[in-house]
Structures are given as C-alpha cells and as structure tokens.
Amino acid sequence: MSTKRINPNFSKSQAAEITKRLFDLTPSEMDPLPSYWDQNFYLATVDGGKYVLKIFNFKDSENPTLIGVQVQCMSFLYQNGLPVPTAVPTTSGQLMSLEEADFGCGYQKYLVILLTFLPGTTISKVPSTPQLLYEVGRTAARMDKTLQNFQHPHYDELQRDQFIWSLSNIPLLEGYLHVLDGDPLKEVVEALINQYKTSVIPKRSSFRSSLIHGDFNDLNLLVQPKENGAHRLSGIVDFTDMHIGYYIYELAITIMYMMMEHPNPIEVGGPVLAGWESVLPLNEAEKDCLYTLVISRFCQSFVLARYSVLLHPENAEYLMITSKKGISLLHQLWARGKEEMEKVWFEGAAQYSDEKLDPLLKKGI
Secondary structure (H helix, E strand, C coil), X not given: XXXXXXXXXXXXXXXXHHHHHHHCCCEEEEEEECCXXXXXXXXXXXXXXXXXXXXXXHHXXXXXXXXXXXXXXXXXXXXXXXXXXXXXXXXXXXXXXXXXXXXCCCEEEEEEEEEECCCXXXXXXXXXXXXXXXXXXXHHHHHHHHXXXXXCCCHHHHCCCCCXXXXXXXXXXXXXXXXXXXXXXXXXXXXHHHHXXXXXXXXXXXXXXXXXXXXXXXXXXXXXXXXXXXXXXEEECCCCXXXXXXXXXXXXXXXXXXXXXXXXXXXXXXXXXXXXXXCCCCCHHHHHHHHHHHHHXXXXXXXXXXXXXXXXXXXXXXXXXXXXXXXXXXXXHHHHHHHHHHHXXXXXXXXXXXXXXXXXXXXXX
8 A cells, every 4th residue: 555545536516527528428416425545426417317436546547457357347247147337438438537637746647437326225224134144145156156257358457466455465464563553453463464374375275266356345235125124135336356366255255344234243154154155165175264364354454444544534434434343343253263153154054045044035034
C-alpha cells in the first residue's frame, strides 16, 4: 500500500458531466455510495435507467489492463447465470475511460466505468437465516467453479502475487504490525502469522487453485425478499479484489464476513460450509486449514484498516467498519481454538445437507 494511492474526489456535478459526455446519459439523480478506495455514484437517468458510476483510485487506475480483465470476467459470470453487474460501453464503444483531475496532489488519471444497477439491499441488513447462509456458500462455490472456464489474453494479470489482500500474503502483515503498537491484539496477530507459516504454507501445495472474487463480504452481497418473508441472494458486486488464489480462500473469506452481522456468529460456518460443499467438497488439507484462514482474514482486515486510516483519516468511519465489529469475534475464535471451532463448523454443516435443508427452504427459515 503506497501513500500515493490517491482516492478520487469528484463532485456530483463533475460525475454528472462525465456521465453525459462519455455515455450520453442525462442524470436525474446522482448519489454517492460508500467505497473503500474508489468513488461510486448511484445514477438514475431521465429516461428511467439505473446505473452505478465507478471511479477507480489513482493506484488501480495505473493498471487498466487488470481492470479490463475484471470487467470481462463479470460479463462472463453474467452470461453464465450469476447475478453480477456488467459494464456499459461509452458512446465510442469502450468499456472504460481515463479522466484527469487534480485533488490537491497534482493532476492524476482515474479510470471510469459505468455498471448496470442491481436492485436489492445488502445482506448485512437482513436476518442471516440458515437457508440464506447456505445459499451464500453455494453461490460462492458455484461462482468459483464457473470461473474455472474463464479465458482471457491477459489472464495472468489476475495472478497478483504481491496483492496485500490475498490470503497467500499473510506473512506480509509483519510489515504493518507497527500500527498495533500498544494494542493487546498485536500478540494475537503475531501468533496467527506464526501459525499460518507452520500450518498453512506447508499444505498450500494440496489446495486447489482458483480465480476468486476475494471479497465476498456482507456489503458486497445483495438480497431481495421472497414471498414467504425470507430473502434470496440477488446480487454480487465489487470485483476489484479478484485474483488467482485457492477455493479455500474464498470459503474462509465468506465465512469470516458472514459472521459479522449474525447474533450467533460462531454458528455461521456450518450452513455456509454446507452450501459450499454441495458444489465443491473440501479435501483434507483444505479442511485442516479452514480455521486458520478464517482467523487470518480477521487479522488482515484489522491490521490493514488501521494502516489505511493513517493514510486517509477522512475515510476512517468506512475503513474501520469491519475491523470494529471483528475485534471481539477474533478474540472469541482465538480463545476457542482450532479443534473446538472445527467441531462446531463441520458438525453444523452436516445438519444442512441438501436433503436436510429442504424443509427449511420450504418454510423460508
């Protein structure tokens, strides 16, 4: 993470001008949406269209090839029946444009794309029922399985070996530990990094490689109500963390984030795991590392959010959303330990096989 990673700060009127100039669309509504590093606007047009205008941060905008691959991947998933947004071409037929602006650090170029709008509310705002958690796990696995068939001339751009949010790079957190000086959590993170080195790295050769979304979190999943009062998964957004990793990474990330809003977070792993294994059963090495990888994501989120706040204090509230909620959960998981948590998750998953979950599906539980 570089201090040069400048966030865009376009005004609503500037965003409206970009929309009109690039896409020949006249906004009737232009509302800012939350974002970690980028700038997003909900856009309604005078002719009734709905979109999301996404403006990438300066650092990511330096690699339009990577973003282009991610955009094509979204289109591929959409064509294969996954509920994801797709990019709208400009009037000149391009899927992205570089816009120049100065936000106090000199003129920089920011990549702009326009995405179709997916209706729904974030999963963080509805009850996390076993049925919905099962669907989340199943959809995540279905997505990754579908991605095995994705091809692109610049596919290697997704390798991203130094991507700090990859679970392959947990040891890189050692370079950021100074942000935890004086915090008791620093000891937990240091212990986790050591556990990762001794228990995960030796088994990675047995993990199955996959192109993954990499951020299947409670703010990137949309749901809509069903007739029986339950909810169904209706959208997957934000593919900027997409990279080549392993199936087990996607599952661990999904479990971690689904714990955030649940009244009994320890139990979340069961139905998510069951949904995942209905599509992609885990091998023994993957099962043995699941607990450590879930903890690893908690540590990643906390450490990197702390570091990001030092760079961008103006965005502290959004940057710390997950880490604030996750601290107590991290302590709980660490205190319970690997053996107990595996028992809870894997025995819980056995209760939610397709056959046993069917009554829950019918009742909308």
